[in-house]
Structures are given as C-alpha cells and as structure tokens.
Amino acid sequence: MIDTPSVDWLALSPSLALLGGAAIALLASVIGPRWTRTGVAAGAAFAGFVGAAVFGAVVFDQTPSPEILLNGSLARDQLAAMAQVILGVTGAAVVLLAWTERRDAVAGEYYALLATAGAGMAFFVSAENLMTLFLGLEWFSLCLYVLVAMDRERATSLEAGLKYLIVGGFGSAVLLFGSALVYGATGQIGFGEIASANVTDSAFLFAGLAMILGGLAFKVSAAPFHMWTPDVYQGAPTSVTSFMSAATKTAAFVAMLRLLVTAFPDQSDVWTIAVAVLAAVSLAWGNLAALAQRDLKRLLAYSSVSHAGFMLMAVAANSERGGASLLYYLVPYSAMSVGAFAVVAARERELQRPVTFESIAGLGWERPLYGLAMWTFMLGFAGFPLTGGLFGKLFVFSAAYDAGYWWLVIIGVVATAVSLAYYLNVVRWMYMRSGTELRVAVAGGSPPRDSALGAAVAVCVVVTVGSFFFVQPILDAATDAASSLPF
Amino acid sequence: MLTTSLILVPLIGALIVVVVPLPRTTTAGLSFLVALLEVGLWIVAAGRYDFADGGLQLGASRQWVESLGISYSVGFYGYSLWLTGATVIVCAAAIGYALWIGRDRPRAYHALMLFLTAAVVTTFVAQDLLLFYIAFEAMLIPLYVLVGVWGGERRLAATLTFVVYTMAGSLLMLAAVVAFGVTQGTFSLTASGTSDNTWIFLGFAIAFAIKAPIFPLHGWLPLAYREAPVEVAAVLSGVVSKTAVYGFIRIALPKFPEPADDLSGVILVLAAAGLLYGSLLAFRSLDLRGIVAYSSMAQMGLITMGIFAFDDLGLGGAVLQSVAHALISASMFLLVGMVERRCGTDELDALGGMARGRPVLATIVLIAGMIALAVPGSATFAGEFLIMAGVYAQGWGYSVIVALAIVLAAMYMLRAISAILHVKPGRAVRDEALDLRAGELALVLPLVLILLVLSVWPALVSDRSFPGQTPVGTSTEVVP
Numbered sequence: 001m002i003d004t005p006s007v008d009w010l011a012l013s014p015s016l017a018l019l020g021g022a023a024i025a026l027l028a029s030v031i032g033p034r035w036t037r038t039g040v041a042a043g044a045a046f047a048g049f050v051g052a053a054v055f056g057a058v059v060f061d062q063t064p065s066p067e068i069l070l071n072g073s074l075a076r077d078q079l080a081a082m083a084q085v086i087l088g089v090t091g092a093a094v095v096l097l098a099w100t101e102r103r104d105a106v107a108g109e110y111y112a113l114l115a116t117a118g119a120g121m122a123f124f125v126s127a128e129n130l131m132t133l134f135l136g137l138e139w140f141s142l143c144l145y146v147l148v149a150m151d152r153e154r155a156t157s158l159e160a161g162l163k164y165l166i167v168g169g170f171g172s173a174v175l176l177f178g179s180a181l182v183y184g185a186t187g188q189i190g191f192g193e194i195a196s197a198n199v200t201d202s203a204f205l206f207a208g209l210a211m212i213l214g215g216l217a218f219k220v221s222a223a224p225f226h227m228w229t230p231d232v233y234q235g236a237p238t239s240v241t242s243f244m245s246a247a248t249k250t251a252a253f254v255a256m257l258r259l260l261v262t263a264f265p266d267q268s269d270v271w272t273i274a275v276a277v278l279a280a281v282s283l284a285w286g287n288l289a290a291l292a293q294r295d296l297k298r299l300l301a302y303s304s305v306s307h308a309g310f311m312l313m314a315v316a317a318n319s320e321r322g323g324a325s326l327l328y329y330l331v332p333y334s335a336m337s338v339g340a341f342a343v344v345a346a347r348e349r350e351l352q353r354p355v356t357f358e359s360i361a362g363l364g365w366e367r368p369l370y371g372l373a374m375w376t377f378m379l380g381f382a383g384f385p386l387t388g389g390l391f392g393k394l395f396v397f398s399a400a401y402d403a404g405y406w407w408l409v410i411i412g413v414v415a416t417a418v419s420l421a422y423y424l425n426v427v428r429w430m431y432m433r434s435g436t437e438l439r440v441a442v443a444g445g446s447p448p449r450d451s452a453l454g455a456a457v458a459v460c461v462v463v464t465v466g467s468f469f470f471v472q473p474i475l476d477a478a479t480d481a482a483s484s485l486p487f
Numbered sequence: 488m489l490t491t492s493l494i495l496v497p498l499i500g501a502l503i504v505v506v507v508p509l510p511r512t513t514t515a516g517l518s519f520l521v522a523l524l525e526v527g528l529w530i531v532a533a534g535r536y537d538f539a540d541g542g543l544q545l546g547a548s549r550q551w552v553e554s555l556g557i558s559y560s561v562g563f564y565g566y567s568l569w570l571t572g573a574t575v576i577v578c579a580a581a582i583g584y585a586l587w588i589g590r591d592r593p594r595a596y597h598a599l600m601l602f603l604t605a606a607v608v609t610t611f612v613a614q615d616l617l618l619f620y621i622a623f624e625a626m627l628i629p630l631y632v633l634v635g636v637w638g639g640e641r642r643l644a645a646t647l648t649f650v651v652y653t654m655a656g657s658l659l660m661l662a663a664v665v666a667f668g669v670t671q672g673t674f675s676l677t678a679s680g681t682s683d684n685t686w687i688f689l690g691f692a693i694a695f696a697i698k699a700p701i702f703p704l705h706g707w708l709p710l711a712y713r714e715a716p717v718e719v720a721a722v723l724s725g726v727v728s729k730t731a732v733y734g735f736i737r738i739a740l741p742k743f744p745e746p747a748d749d750l751s752g753v754i755l756v757l758a759a760a761g762l763l764y765g766s767l768l769a770f771r772s773l774d775l776r777g778i779v780a781y782s783s784m785a786q787m788g789l790i791t792m793g794i795f796a797f798d799d800l801g802l803g804g805a806v807l808q809s810v811a812h813a814l815i816s817a818s819m820f821l822l823v824g825m826v827e828r829r830c831g832t833d834e835l836d837a838l839g840g841m842a843r844g845r846p847v848l849a850t851i852v853l854i855a856g857m858i859a860l861a862v863p864g865s866a867t868f869a870g871e872f873l874i875m876a877g878v879y880a881q882g883w884g885y886s887v888i889v890a891l892a893i894v895l896a897a898m899y900m901l902r903a904i905s906a907i908l909h910v911k912p913g914r915a916v917r918d919e920a921l922d923l924r925a926g927e928l929a930l931v932l933p934l935v936l937i938l939l940v941l942s943v944w945p946a947l948v949s950d951r952s953f954p955g956q957t958p959v960g961t962s963t964e965v966v967p
Binding site for chain 2: 365379383384385386390391393394395397398401402406409410413414416417420421424427428431432471472475479
C-alpha cells in the first residue's frame with residue numbers, strides 16, 4: 001500500500017479549470033462539426049479563464065492563513081489566489097481579443113495552448129519549492145513557444161518563436177542550474193526549508209540565487225535580460241503578445257516575490273541591491289529604447305521592460321508594503337497592457353499591416369472609442385490621474401522610499417518623465433495627425449464589426465479607470481495577499 | 488456637498504457633451520450652460536462662506552486610501568474662493584467664445600474644456616496633497632489636446648515644449664508628494680505637520696515655478712500662448728497659472744516654513760527678474776499675443792513677489808492681483824482673438840486705426856488696457872500697490888522694481904492699444920471689418936465690469952482672502 005498525499009482540490013482548481021477548458025477546446029477541434037469548432041474552442045478557453053478567476057477568488061476568500069500542500073511543493077495562500085484572479089481575467093480578455101482573429105484550421109490548438117499556458121501560470125504562482133517552480137515555468141513557457149510561432153505564414157512569427165525558444169530555453173536552463181546550486185548548498189528544495197537551513201556564507205548559494213534571479217528576470221523581461229522582448233512581442237500574433245505582456249509578467253513577478261522573500265530572507269541585503277540595480281537598468285534602458293520605436297508593438301514591448309523596472313522597485317523594497325504595491329500595480333498594468341495590444345490588434349485587422357505611428361494617424365477621430373481607450377491606456381502607462389497607473393506608481397514609489405531607496409525613486413521619476421515622450425507621441429499621432437493627409441490609413445467608413453474585441457477593450461478601460469477610483473478594495477486585497485509571505 | 492458639486496457639475500457636463508450626439512451648436516450651447524451653472528454654484532458658495540469666521544469652510548471629506556492616509560477632501564479658504572471664482576468666470580467666458588466662433592469637433596472640444604474647468608476648480612479646493620497633485624496633473628490632459636488639435640500652425644512644437652516643461656515639474660512634485668506624504672504618514676493638508684526638508688520644498692517650488700511661470704523656467708510660455716486657441720490661452724494664462732499661486736500659498740509656505748524662509752531671497756530675486764524681463768519682452772514683442780503672453784509672465788513674477796513678501800499686505804495683494812490678472816488676461820486674450828478674426832493676424836505692423844468707426848471695440852480695448860497697465864484707481868493698481876508695500880519689508884529694492892514694472896506695463900500696454908486702435912489703418916485692417924458684435928461684447932463686458940467693481944472695491948478680495956488668520960512670518964502661526 002502506497003501512501004498517497006491528500007490533495008486539496010480547491011487549491012488546484014484554477015489550474016484544473018483551465019486544463020479542462022484546454023481539453024474541451026482540443027476535443028472540439030477534432031470531433032465537432034466544422035462550423036462549431038472555433039466557437040466552442042474559444043468558448044471553452046474563455047470559460048476556463050473565467051473559471052480560474054472565480055476559483056481563485058473563492059480560494060482567496062477561503063484561505064485566511066497560508067497553507068503548504070502536497071509535501072511542501074505548493075502553497076495555498078492569498079498571494080497565489082490573487083495572482084490567479086489577475087491571470088484569469090487577463091486570459092479571458094485575451095480570448096475575447098483573439099475571438100475574430102483565430103478562424104483558421106489551428107484555432108482549437110491555439111485556444112487549448114492558451115488555456116494550458118494559463119494553467120501553467122496558475123500553478124507557477126503557487127510553487128513552493130524549486131522543483132514545482134521549474135515545472136510551472138516550463139509548463140507555460142512551452143505553450144508560449146508554440147503560440148508565438150503560431151502564425152506560420154508570417155516569417156516574423158516563426159523567427160520570434162525560434163528566438164523565444166532559444167532565449168527562453170537558456171533562461172530556464174540558468175534557473176535550473178541555479179536551483180541545483182542552491183540545492184547543493186542547502187540540501188533543500190522547499191523555499192521555507194532553504195531559509196531555515198541557515199546557510200549564510202556559501203558561494204554556491206549566492207551563485208545559485210543570482211542564477212535563479214537571472215532566470216526569472218528573463219521571464220519578467222527586466223533589462224539586461226530583455227533582449228528577446230521587442231522581437232518576440234513584435235513577431236508573435238498580437239493576442240499572444242498581449243497575453244505574454246500581462247500574464248507572463250504577473251506570474252513571473254509573483255513567483256519572484258515569493259521565492260526571494262520566502263527562501264532567501266537572510267540574503268536580503270544582497271538580493272535587494274541586485275533587484276534595485278535591475279530596476280534601475282530596466283527603467284533606463286526600456287524608456288530610452290522606446291523613444292526610438294516607430295512600430296507600436298515594439299514600443300509597447302520596451303514600455304513593458306520599463307514597467308518591469310517599476311515593479312522591480314516594489315520587489316526591492318522587500319516589505320509588505322512593497323509586495324502589496326507590486327500586486328496593486330499588476331492590476332491596472334495588466335488591463336492597460338492587454339487593452340493597448342487589443343487596440344493595436346483592431347487596427348492591424350483593419351489595415352492588414354503592421355501598426356506603426358503612420359498607421360494610427362487620425363485613429364482618434366475615425367474610431368473614437370478605440371482612440372479614447374488607447375488614450376486612457378497611454379495616460380495610464382505614464383501614470384496620469386484618473387487611471388490606476390497613478391496609484392501604481394505612487395505605491396511603488398512610497399514603498400521604495402520607505403525602504404530607503406530614494407535614489408531609485410528619483411530614477412523612477414525621471415524615467416516617467418522620459419516615458420511621456422513616447423506615450424504622448426502615440427496620442428499625438430492619433431489625434432493631431434490626419435490619416436488622409438499621410439495617405440496611409442483608411443479614412444472614414446465604419447470599422448469592421450468586432451464586438452468581442454470591443455468588449456475586451458471596454459473591460460480593460462473599466463479596470464484601468466476603476467482601479468483609480470476604487471483603490472482601497474484592491475489595495476486591501478493586495479495587502480492581504482502580500483501578508484501571506486513572511487516579510 | 489456644494490464644493491463637490493462644483494467639481495462634479497462640469498465633469499458630468501463633459502460626459503454628457505461627449506456621449507450624447509447633439510447638433511453642433513446645441514453641444515456648444517449646452518456646454519456654455521453648464522459653465523454658467525458653475526458660475527451660479529460659485530455665487531451660492533461665495534454667499535455661504537462666512538468671511539467673519541474665515542478658515543476652512545464648505546468642506547467635504549472622504550477616505551480614499553486608508554493605509555496611506557489619502558483622502559478626497561475639499562473645502563474653501565478665502566483665497567481659494569476668489570481663485571475659484573476667477574476660474575469659473577474665465578472658463579465660462581472662454582467656453583462662450585468657443586460657442587460664438589463655433590469651434591470644430593464641438594463634442595470633443597467642449598468636453599475637454601469642461602474637464603479642464605473641473606480640474607482647475609479641484610486644484611483650488613483640494614485639501615489633500617494627492618488630490619491636489621491629481622488635479623494639477625489632470626489639467627495637462629485637456630490642455631495637451633486643446634492646444635495640439637485646435638492650435639495654430641506650430642501647435643505640435645508648442646504642445647511638446649509645454650508638456651515637457653510642466654511634466655518635468657509635475658514629476659518633481661510627485662517625488663516631493665511621495666516623500667512628504669510617506670514621512671508625515673498622511674497626505675491630508677489639514678492634518679499633516681510641517682517639514683524642514685529643503686529638497687522636498689524645492690520639488691514643490693520648482694513645479695509651481697514652471698506652472699506660473701517664473702523666470703528662468705518660462706521656456707514653454709511664448710509658444711504655448713501663441714499657438715493655443717485664444718480662449719484656451721485665456722484659460723491657460725488666466726487661471727491655470729494661478730494654480731501655482733494656490734500651491735505656494737497652501738503648500739509651499741505653510742508646510743515648509745523654514746525652507747521657504749531660507750530660499751525666499753532667491754525666489755524674490757528670480758521673481759523680480761521675471762517681472763522686469765517679462766515686461767521688457769512684452770515691450771519688444773512684435774505681435775499682440777506676445778505682449779499679453781509676456782505681460783502674464785511679468786504679472787506672475789509680481790504675484791510671486793507678493794507671496795514671498797511674507798506679510799498680509801503682500802499676500803492679500805497677491806490674491807487680489809491673481810484675480811485681477813485672471814480677468815484682465817482672459818479679456819485681453821479674447822480681445823486679441825476678436826481682432827485676429829477681423830484681420831487674420833495679430834502682428835502689430837499689420838494692425839492699426841481700428842478705433843475709427845468701431846467705437847465699442849475701441850472703448851473696451853481702452854478700458855481693458857487701462858486696467859492692465861494698472862492705472863491708478865484700478866484693481867491692478869491696488870494689487871500692485873499692496874504687493875509693493877508688502878515686499879518693502881524684504882528690501883526696498885524690490886519695491887523699486889515693482890514701481891519700475893508699473894512704468895514698463897504702461898509702456899507695453901499703451902503700445903499695444905495704439906497699435907490696435909490708433910495710427911493709420913494697418914494693411915490687414917479692412918474697412919468692412921466689423922465693430923464688436925453683441926455676442927462678443929456679452930462675453931468681454933462682464934469680465935471688464937467685474938474688474939471695474941474690483942477697482943472700486945479692491946478690499947472685497949484683498950481683505951477677505953485670509954480672514955481671521957495670521958499670515959506666515961509675522962508670528963508662529965502659519966498661513967491657513
């Protein structure tokens with residue numbers, strides 16, 4: 001008789017809901033009548049993501065104090081649950097965004113992979129030892145490698161897929177090697193056990209910590225580990241890009257926070273500095289590089305690098321306030337990110353060409369709602385009032401200032417000033433240049449009907465603006481979530 | 488509730504204007520009605536404010552982010568009441584002007600104007616540092632588009648410099664807000680104490696100095712005032728610049744008494760330099776907008792000198808001058824717009840001789856110009872005199888500079904008046920160019936009449952700005 005560990009199905013439910021959705025999507029693409037396939041697959045993935053968000057909310061509600069499950073391999077706590085809610089809503093919005101884009105033969109696979117990637121992320125954020133951490137990372141990364149290369153007829157998509165596979169594989173390998181070193185130094189793989197092993201001055205441990213941090217920095221696309229980001233974001237199908245920019249970041253940041261705080265509290269004087277330096281480099285590099293971009297997807301890619309910098313500031317603070325501000329930041333950030341890519345996708349479908357500044361000229365007047373939405377997202381990224389971006393920045397800055405990183409706050413403020421140049425440039429092209437005069441964009445007429453995408457944009461606008469007016473409930477949830485870590 | 492409705496009415500108006508598809512003139516008319524309603528609400532507020540009592544009144548407060556001590560709190564001090572009054576009146580006149588000339592894309596335009604009104608009003612009533620910052624920054628959003636879309640030929644360059652300058656200031660202020668709020672544990676302006684951190688003070692002071700603008704941070708001003716639509720320029724120079732005044736009086740002085748005192752010398756010198764430099768630039772300017780723009784810069788220098796005089800004469804004078812300048816600069820800009828519409832240009836060379844056959848225009852321009860040059864007996868003269876008297880305590884040299892500036896103001900204003908009205912008809916002035924129409928008169932006349940009332944009774948504003956309070960510097964009490 002073998003002892004089987006008792007399984008807390010509720011804690012696993014977000015992942016399971018998504019896996020179920022993926023299975024239905026895959027089956028539907030084989031057995032259903034041809035005309036139902038895309039609809040059922042998309043519906044199943046959508047239901048899976050919504051289910052994950054709902055189950056995540058239930059877990060959040062039912063888990064007052066953190067628990068460790070399955071022989072110390074997974075954590076059931078509010079941190080993971082909140083991340084799962086963000087991931088679920090993000091994924092659902094991405095499915096809406098992709099709804100009309102994916103009508104080809106591989107639609108079933110597309111939605112199945114998307115849902116599976118979501119399941120992997122939902123698993124990843126609750127990883128409590130190095131093994132499950134790596135497992136979760138590979139789980140969603142493998143799905144994303146395929147998703148990025150999904151548009152087989154476009155050379156850039158294949159190129160992006162290959163690039164992401166190689167760089168991502170390298171990142172995973174670094175993380176795995178780092179895990180091995182940490183295991184070698186402490187003899188433990190559980191996060192809590194690594195901390196209580198009380199190994200303080202082992203070179204292996206520090207080398208391992210550095211490599212794990214580097215591996216995770218690949219995933220959050222923090223400079224100087226961001227080299228893949230612009231090419232992959234540009235080449236990947238836009239719906240996949242939006243998913244990566246919001247969901248991958250959420251998952252990787254939550255995992256990074258959990259790992260650093262739980263496993264390496266004694267080394268915090270080292271890793272906080274490292275993370276602060278990463279933050280500074282990301283802010284500088286991301287913002288300066290974004291200034292030179294003319295392709296909107298590349299611009300948003302660099303902008304996501306700079307936002308990684310802001311979120312790293314929150315990690316560097318190494319405090320409950322920092323954790324809470326990171327989680328708060330992720331909410332409007334995910335919404336703005338998905339929303340901005342959704343508007344890009346809408347324009348892409350309308351014009352059937354890559355979206356550059358020239359091709360959004362006059363967008364604000366021709367497509368007033370998309371224009372207004374894009375305007376909101378750009379102002380949100382820049383941290384303007386009436387969007388959650390302002391409070392995101394404010395909380396992150398306060399946490400960093402509280403932790404003594406006043407220089408990081410100054411860099412953040414300067415970076416924000418620089419970022420305005422390119423965010424407002426988007427607004428300028430949308431409203432102050434006319435498409436007819438440049439003869440690039442179509443003028444007049446009504447846009448192709450795409451109510452699913454419109455709904456995705458609307459949800460993103462509501463979250464972006466709503467997180468400004470209803471800060472307190474989100475911040476409360478974020479504080480609860482952050483308090484499940486041993487700060 | 489009354490204060491909150493002053494913020495909500497234009498916001499809701501903006502929403503209705505942008506969402507409901509109405510015909511062009513109806514949209515503009517609705518927006519003008521909302522602006523007038525706002526003026527009405529302000530009159531009610533002014534009626535309810537108890538000047539005998541002074542202090543913070545008509546307040547409302549609601550927790551926003553508890554853990555950081557951020558709240559939505561608004562309320563009126565005497566000076567905020569006057570600054571708000573100037574705002575609602577100037578904004579109503581500007582919106583009326585846009586209605587009169589029928590701006591393109593009226594739904595977007597009027598929604599942005601109403602949003603701007605709400606943002607400026609919020610700035611003047613904010614009693615929470617973060618709310619102040621939010622409103623201060625929110626003003627930029629509509630201004631950016633209003634100048635960038637409806638502006639003149641070089642509007643893109645104008646928006647760029649304007650945004651780069653003001654955002655640099657705003658972000659410095661954000662850093663200062665974070666540092667101040669986190670150290671104090673609250674962002675409430677009523678609950679927080681004072682700080683002696685010079686760096687944080689500088690963050691605020693530089694942001695306000697850019698917004699005002701104070702020499703040498705005025706780089707954005709000429710382009711923005713020249714390229715903006717006239718009524719937006721009126722709002723920009725008339726009331727948006729006054730948010731800096733509120734910031735100095737409400738935040739920079741009372742929260743940072745020591746740094747403000749330490750650095751007052753530098754600020755006074757810069758303000759005085761700006762006063763002289765702006766006046767000289769106005770005198771040398773080749774176009775009407777340039778004259779009004781640079782004279783605004785000079786006036787802001789003067790007002791700043793009044794604030795940093797640190798006594799009740801100077802502060803009262805600064806508020807009076809702020810209100811008077813808001814009205815005068817708005818009416819000047821609107822008049823410039825009316826001249827531009829008749830002649831197609833505002834270059835002094837091409838204008839002249841418009842007084843002949845256009846008695847109403849001539850009269851209004853003359854009265855407005857006389858008030859602008861601070862003719863004795865006018866509201867602006869009273870303001871300048873109070874500031875001159877107030878700043879004397881800081882050094883007689885400053886008073887001399889203020890006196891000199893009055894002479895310079897006479898020089899550039901008289902030059903502008905005669906360039907429009909007198910000499911021989913300029914090449915751009917056609918015989919058929921009309922006198923002021925009734926609609927135009929209806930917009931400018933109220934502004935001029937209010938100025939005349941203030942000229943008769945300047946103490947209405949100057950004595951009722953800080954009732955029952957001892958201004959900073961004269962005792963241990965801080966301003967509000």
